[in-house]
Amino acid sequence: MALRTRLTEKFKIEHPIVSAPMGFIAGGRLAAAVTQAGGLGLIGAGYGEPAWLERELDAAGNTRVGCGFITWSLAEKADILPPVLARAPAAVMLSFGAPARFAEQIKAAGVPLICQAQTLAHAREAVAAGADVVVAQGGEAGGHGGSRATFTLTPEIADYLAGNAPDCLLLAAGGIADGRGLAASLMLGADGVLIGSRFMLSAEALTPPGFLAALIAADGDATQKTHVPDIVRGYSWPAEFSGRALKTRFLADWHGRESALADPAMKAKAAERYWRAFRAGEPEETGVFIGEAVGLIRDAPPAATIIARIAQEAERLLAGAGGFLVPV
Ligand SMILES: Cc1cc2nc3c(=O)[nH]c(=O)nc-3n(C[C@H](O)[C@H](O)[C@H](O)COP(=O)(O)O)c2cc1C
Numbered sequence: 366m367a368l369r370t371r372l373t374e375k376f377k378i379e380h381p382i383v384s385a386p387m388g389f390i391a392g393g394r395l396a397a398a399v400t401q402a403g404g405l406g407l408i409g410a411g412y413g414e415p416a417w418l419e420r421e422l423d424a425a426g427n428t429r430v431g432c433g434f435i436t437w438s439l440a441e442k443a444d445i446l447p448p449v450l451a452r453a454p455a456a457v458m459l460s461f462g463a464p465a466r467f468a469e470q471i472k473a474a475g476v477p478l479i480c481q482a483q484t485l486a487h488a489r490e491a492v493a494a495g496a497d498v499v500v501a502q503g504g505e506a507g508g509h510g511g512s513r514a515t516f517t518l519t520p521e522i523a524d525y526l527a528g529n530a531p532d533c534l535l536l537a538a539g540g541i542a543d544g545r546g547l548a549a550s551l552m553l554g555a556d557g558v559l560i561g562s563r564f565m566l567s568a569e570a571l572t573p574p575g576f577l578a579a580l581i582a583a584d585g586d587a588t589q590k591t592h593v594p595d596i597v598r599g600y601s602w603p604a605e606f607s608g609r610a611l612k613t614r615f616l617a618d619w620h621g622r623e624s625a626l627a628d629p630a631m632k633a634k635a636a637e638r639y640w641r642a643f644r645a646g647e648p649e650e651t652g653v654f655i656g657e658a659v660g661l662i663r664d665a666p667p668a669a670t671i672i673a674r675i676a677q678e679a680e681r682l683l684a685g686a687g688g689f690l691v692p693v
Contacts, residue, residue, distance in 0.1 A: 366680045368547075371534050372498075372557035375477075376455065379403030380676040381557030382547065383479075383536060384564045384668070386433020386458055387508060387654075388412065391561075393424025395569040395668060400428050400455070402669035403676070407431040407458055412438045412600065413445045422452060431455040431479070435509075436462030437603060443467075450474040456498070461509060461606055468494035481538070481559075483511030483606070488522045492530040499526065500559050503539030504590070507562040507656030509606045512590075515539040516553070523554025542658035544678020551683070562656040563675075566665040575646020576653055577665050579611065585660030587612050593619045594652035596626050597635045611653040615639065 372381045382404035384391060388411025396406030408421050410432055422432070432449050436459045439446060446467060449457065457471045460481035471478045472495055480491035481500040491499045501522040503515025519537040526533050537550035538559035550558045565572050566580055590607045593616055602608075610616060619626065619635065626632045642650030 366684060368551075368676065368680055368683070370551065370556045372536070375497075375534060376405050378405050380672055381551070382672055382675060383407060383557060383559045385508075385538065385559050385561030386410065386431075386460075387561050387565060387570075388435065390565050390571050391433075392571045393421040393426075393430065395564060395567060395571070396421075396430035397425040397428035398567070398569040398668040399564065399672065400430055402672040404668075404672050405429075405431065405455060406668075407433045407456070410434045410439075410445065410449070413442045415445055415448075418445060418449070422449065429455045431457060431477075433458035433460060433479075433481075434467075435460060436464060436467070438600075440466060446470065450476060458500070460500075460502075462603070464491055464494040464496065468496070479536075482522065483518075484513060485518075485521060485525060488525055489529075492526070492533060496533055498534040498536060498556075500536045500538050501555070502559075503537075504609070505540035505657040506538055507565065507588075507609050507658070508654045509602065509608045510539065511605060515541070515550075519550060519553040519555055527554075540656060540658050542661040542675075544675050544680075544682055546658075547675050547679040548682040548686075551679070560675075562658045563662055563671055564668060565655060566662050567671055568665060568667040570665075572665075573643065573646030576648045579648040580653070580655060580659055581663055581665070583611060583655070583659045585657040588655060588657055588659060589616065589620065591616055591620050591652075592623060593626075594639070594654070596623055597632065597639050597652070599632075599636070608652070608654055609656055611648060611655050611659070613651065613653060614649040615642070615651050 384399040386407040386409035391409040399406030456477040458479035477497040479498040480496040482488040537555040542563040
C-alpha cells in the first residue's frame with residue numbers, strides 16, 4: 366500500500382512528507398537523504414550566509430532538493446536568491462514575512478513556491494502572491510512560529526484554499542513526528558506534512574551531537590516560546606514570531622529578563638556564552654530550537670528510517686480507519 370495525494374503527484378515523490386528548511390540544522394545531506402527516501406528535502410538557508418548555502422547546495426549533489434528562506438532576512442540580502450534559483454531547486458519556501466516581493470522572481474524561474482503561514486491572513490497573502498503550496502504552521506512547531514494550533518489552523522486554511530485557490534496545495538506543520546500525525550493531517554484536509562523537529566534528530570542533520578541526549582530525554586512539556594535567542598544573537602525578528610526552544614538553563618537565566626540585554630556588555634557576554642555552548646553542543650548553556658513533538662522522539666536514526674516509519678504507520682492507520690465505522 367502507498368499514500369497518494371496531490372503532493373506526491375505534483376512533486377513526483379513517494380511519500381507526502383517534506384523536511385523543513387531548518388536554519389543551521391537542515392543542510393544538503395539531510396535534504397538529499399529525505400528526497401532519496403521518497404520525500405522532499407529542503408535546505409534551510411537560515412539567515413543567508415552565502416558560503417554556507419553554496420556548500421550545502423553542493424552537498425546535496427544531483428539529488429533534487431529545495432531551499433527555504435526566512436523572508437524578512439532574505440529582504441536584507443536579496444542577492445542570495447538568484448544563485449539558488451539558477452540551480453533549478455525542486456521548490457523554494459518562504460517563511461516569516463510578506464512573500465510578494467520574491468514570488469514573481471521565483472515563479473518566473475519555473476520553481477514551485479511554498480509559503481509557510483501562521484494565520485489565515487498569511488495564507489491569504491500567500492495565495493495572492495501565487496503560492497503553489499501553503500504550509501499551515503501551528504505554534505507547536507519547533508523554531509519560529511505564531512500561536513495558532515495546527516489542529517484548527519490546518520482545516521481552516523484547507524477551507525479557505527478550497528473556496529479561493531483550489532489548485533493550491535496544503536501542508537500541515539507543527540507537532541507532527543509519526544504516522545499518527547501524518548494520518549491526522551490528511552484527515553484535516555492537508556495534502557501532506559512539513560516536518561522539522563523529527564528530522565532534527567536524524568543521522569544526517571547538522572544538530573550538534575551533544576544536543577541529542579537532552580532532546581531524546583525531553584518530553585513535550587520541556588519547550589517554551591521565547592524571544593531570548595533572537596535578542597542575544599541580534600536577529601531582528603518581527604514581534605509576531607517567537608521561537609519554540611528547549612527549556613534550558615540559558616533560557617531560565619534570561620527569559621523574563623530580556624530588558625537587561627539592552628545593555629551592550631551584558632548582551633555581548635550572553636552571546637558569547639550562547640555561541641560557545643552551541644558550537645560545543647552543550648544544550649543547557651545555549652538555545653536549542655525544538656517543538657512539542659520532542660516528546661514523541663526517542664532516537665536519531667537515518668532520515669530514511671524516519672520516513673519509512675511515518676509512512677508505514679500512517680498507511681496502517683488509514684487502512685484500518687474503517688474499523689471505527691460500524692453498521693447501524
Ligand atoms: C531547529 C529548527 C529550526 C528551524 N528553522 C527554520 C527556518 O530557518 N526557516 C523556516 O522556515 N522554518 C524553520 N523552522 C520551522 C519549520 O519550518 C517547521 O515549521 C517546523 O519544524 C514544524 O514543526 P515541528 O518542528 O513540530 O515538525 C525550524 C524548526 C526547527 C525545529
